[in-house]
Amino acid sequence: MDRxxxxxxxxxxxxxxxxDLVRSWLDTARSDFRAVLWIPAPTGTPDSGAFWTTVMDxxxxxxxxxxxxxxxxxxxxxxxSVREFLARSGAPVxxxxxxxxxxxxxxxxxxxxxxxxxxxxxxIVATTCGRSLxxxxxxxxxxxxxxxxxxLLYTREDARELFAHSEIELEPGELEYILERxxxxxxxxxxxxxxxxxxxxxxxxxxxxxxxxxxxxxxxxHSTVLARLSVDADxxxxxxxxxxxxxxPDVATLxxxxxxxxxxxxSLESAGIVNHCExxxxxxxxxxxxxxxxxxxxxxxxxxxxxxxxxKLARHSLERGDVAGGLAYAAEARDWDLAIDLIDTHWxxxxxxxxxxxxxxxxxxxxxxxxxxxxxxAGRDLFTALDTQSTIPESVLPDDPRDVETSGAAPAxxxxxxVGCVQALMLRLAGExxxxxxxxxxxxHLVRGALDARPDEIGPQLPGMRLQWGITYQxxxxxxxxxxxxxxxxxxxxAQRIRVGARHxxxxxxxxxxxxxxxxxxxxxxxxxxxxxxxxxxxxxxxxVGGLVxxxxxAVDRLxxxxxxxxxxxxxxxxxxxxxxxxxxxxxGRFALAAGQAHAGMAVLxxxxxxxxxxxxxxSTIDLVLTALEVDLRLALGEGxxxxxxxxxxxxxxxxxxxxxxxxxxxxxAPAAALALCRKFDWFSYPFTRTQLEALLVEAAAHRALGENxxxxxxxxxxxxxxxxxxxxxxxxxxxxxxxxxxxxxxASPSSTARVLLASDAPEMYPAAVxxxxxxxxxRAVLAELAVGLSTVEMARKLFxxxxxxxxxxxxxxxxxxAHSRDEALEIAYRTGLID
Numbered sequence: 001m002d003r004x005x006x007x008x009x010x011x012x013x014x015x016x017x018x019x020d021l022v023r024s025w026l027d028t029a030r031s032d033f034r035a036v037l038w039i040p041a042p043t044g045t046p047d048s049g050a051f052w053t054t055v056m057d058x059x060x061x062x063x064x065x066x067x068x069x070x071x072x073x074x075x076x077x078x079x080x081s082v083r084e085f086l087a088r089s090g091a092p093v094x095x096x097x098x099x100x101x102x103x104x105x106x107x108x109x110x111x112x113x114x115x116x117x118x119x120x121x122x123x124i125v126a127t128t129c130g131r132s133l134x135x136x137x138x139x140x141x142x143x144x145x146x147x148x149x150x151x152l153l154y155t156r157e158d159a160r161e162l163f164a165h166s167e168i169e170l171e172p173g174e175l176e177y178i179l180e181r182x183x184x185x186x187x188x189x190x191x192x193x194x195x196x197x198x199x200x201x202x203x204x205x206x207x208x209x210x211x212x213x214x215x216x217x218x219x220x221x222h223s224t225v226l227a228r229l230s231v232d233a234d235x236x237x238x239x240x241x242x243x244x245x246x247x248x249p250d251v252a253t254l255x256x257x258x259x260x261x262x263x264x265x266x267s268l269e270s271a272g273i274v275n276h277c278e279x280x281x282x283x284x285x286x287x288x289x290x291x292x293x294x295x296x297x298x299x300x301x302x303x304x305x306x307x308x309x310x311x312k313l314a315r316h317s318l319e320r321g322d323v324a325g326g327l328a329y330a331a332e333a334r335d336w337d338l339a340i341d342l343i344d345t346h347w348x349x350x351x352x353x354x355x356x357x358x359x360x361x362x363x364x365x366x367x368x369x370x371x372x373x374x375x376x377x378a379g380r381d382l383f384t385a386l387d388t389q390s391t392i393p394e395s396v397l398p399d400d401p402r403d404v405e406t407s408g409a410a411p412a413x414x415x416x417x418x419v420g421c422v423q424a425l426m427l428r429l430a431g432e433x434x435x436x437x438x439x440x441x442x443x444x445h446l447v448r449g450a451l452d453a454r455p456d457e458i459g460p461q462l463p464g465m466r467l468q469w470g471i472t473y474q475x476x477x478x479x480x481x482x483x484x485x486x487x488x489x490x491x492x493x494x495a496q497r498i499r500v501g502a503r504h505x506x507x508x509x510x511x512x513x514x515x516x517x518x519x520x521x522x523x524x525x526x527x528x529x530x531x532x533x534x535x536x537x538x539x540x541x542x543x544x545v546g547g548l549v550x551x552x553x554x555a556v557d558r559l560x561x562x563x564x565x566x567x568x569x570x571x572x573x574x575x576x577x578x579x580x581x582x583x584x585x586x587x588x589g590r591f592a593l594a595a596g597q598a599h600a601g602m603a604v605l606x607x608x609x610x611x612x613x614x615x616x617x618x619x620s621t622i623d624l625v626l627t628a629l630e631v632d633l634r635l636a637l638g639e640g641x642x643x644x645x646x647x648x649x650x651x652x653x654x655x656x657x658x659x660x661x662x663x664x665x666x667x668x669x670a671p672a673a674a675l676a677l678c679r680k681f682d683w684f685s686y687p688f689t690r691t692q693l694e695a696l697l698v699e700a701a702a703h704r705a706l707g708e709n710x711x712x713x714x715x716x717x718x719x720x721x722x723x724x725x726x727x728x729x730x731x732x733x734x735x736x737x738x739x740x741x742x743x744x745x746x747x748a749s750p751s752s753t754a755r756v757l758l759a760s761d762a763p764e765m766y767p768a769a770v771x772x773x774x775x776x777x778x779x780r781a782v783l784a785e786l787a788v789g790l791s792t793v794e795m796a797r798k799l800f801x802x803x804x805x806x807x808x809x810x811x812x813x814x815x816x817x818x819a820h821s822r823d824e825a826l827e828i829a830y831r832t833g834l835i836d
Contacts, residue, residue, distance in 0.1 A: 006116045011146065016149060019127065036096065042103055045102055046105075097125070156176075168193065173206075174209065177209070178192045181217075188217060191217065192216075221294045228271060236302050237264055249261040275287070323342060327342045339365065340369060340370075343376055347422075362380040362383055397439075399442075405448050406449060413449065417446055420439060431615025437478055462489075467486065467501060470508060473485060474508065475582070486512065499532045502532055503533075506532070507546035507547030507548075510525035519554040548571040549571065557727060559762050564595075574612075586626075588600075589629040589633060592633065624657045627647075627660075628659075639770075640771050640832070643664050643772075659698065662675075662702075663734070671701075671706050689728070709746070720754060732754055783825075786822060792807060792810070
């Protein structure tokens, strides 16, 4: 609210403290500079004219604004009268419009915005329930500040301050319990303060707190929520739909049988009883959790069996493919048979995508219900062990693959498989991709033995397991193994008619081929992905990530930057929970390099690394891929010293980093060093086609720079053969066009891929040469002292040399970096990466 936006809209249901927020803000010194005109909530549902007449009357009676309170009679409406008066006054005014959404007139929003356009001295704070006004924040950006329900919830620190201000000392754990119980709702936090004030200091205080708090919330729900509903039919509707965490019109109809559910929900939203879900892909509403709990507790009083409704919702979620939602509802209904069946059938997908839900449900399942489900019990035991220790236990499987396969025939194999798969997935989620891949290799041997002994028991689980194994291998950089597992996962999912699984496997297979640099093979898998319908956007968004990455990379390889940008726009940047974030980031980086947008690519890379630092392991394949991408982006930006500095933290023992290191040496004037790096590996046994091509292009360019034209032509011919076969057009832009044309003209036969690139307007990815500065150890030391602000005399004392020596070294330093003063030297040094 301190941003001083022309209009700030606070939109939330009743009980979220909208007016308290405005009052507390107005009590601060920040609002002292302006006159404040508070317009109370309208009575009834007035039209626009009646509302603005009320505003004008308030202006006259309040007397807070200097000026003529009788606007001239030329005004054609009450809205125009208010507008003209405030404009003529010129005094800074804050209008607080309480529940302006109660004005039932289509003109009111435009009139408010027109007032702001006309009166630049006026700011508005408006409170609303529902979206009848200012429902589309895009429409009035950037003059629209929108404060939503989630912004008004109490944080832990807010709650601590509230109880301290009320001089209430809570016992350990009570604050957390209260926050969880009331759902951080401001109105209920105030109820909790009243309850806590009267708590005696006795044994069993927590039980008493729970009892009194539930009673207080019950009273709030009946007096503030249900009492505002005029007829029993509305009350019964509200109580019934509270079974759902997220209420869509379809869900409301399922629970109540009414045929006007959408209208009723919109009416409840306008009354401030339910909150519209801003992040849903369809119209949906929700109650604050604490209010929902008490409404469910009231269901039996109106003839509703809560467990039946919750089970109904569980099955409805399953019909829509929302396994995690179905599991959560089944657990809430205490329908343990359904919950256990869901875990048994979908445990691999649940661990991979919905670990929090799975863990919560497993903790609640009664021990006696798991006696006949040893695999599920083993998973719960593992989660329990993880709750008491910080590291994932080592696998109990033998190290020798033959011993593992033999153990697969034993009765305990299913138990070992369940525990092993959970361990592998949790290692993967923790960023331990190499450990997860190693355990997965042993699990594949275990499955082989189990399939021979009990194919009917193991077979149905295999497509889901293989899909997760394929993703594990991807993240570990084991692309050949990943490709095999994903192909088998796709085949198995087709056989079992698991269409989402088949699509997921096909998309990730396409990503494998696109990342290594085989756009033709990637396109084949994308066609298989297209054979299955899109998964529901809010149920399985992760199933589309691999395919979108593949589509972006294929489009980049073919210089179709328009299509690549469209796929990237749909893909977006990787969220903090996205496991495939390295590949999403890689796609952004490749597009940025090919399209000449290296600055944008560097920004995406830096944000991704910062948000996933906890799972990025130094020296891992993912780390090497992202390091190579950073170096390439810095070379594209002309930051030679920064690129070499990044490389100095890694040993180029992997081909993907060696090719980039070779390019860095070539572009910074060391072609012989570049050649040595290119010849370090047997590229033909390396699965990255794109990296092999890049290394050959660097080799050809290095030979050319050294005057070895025949060797340059041989390297180019090998590169052209790869580029023409794979269709990697954009990779050829890693060398200058002039060099590419010269190499191709010297070859025995021209390259079709080179012809396509040379005929395009695609930019060159890198400059022909990248500026860098080689400083001596003493010059680096002087630069470091210069950066901390030492004088020449102070530097001489610290480095134990004469002031003349320091001056000489400074002159040498300035000459090398092209600076003429201390400030200019520091600016150049920061910009080029000579100092951090």
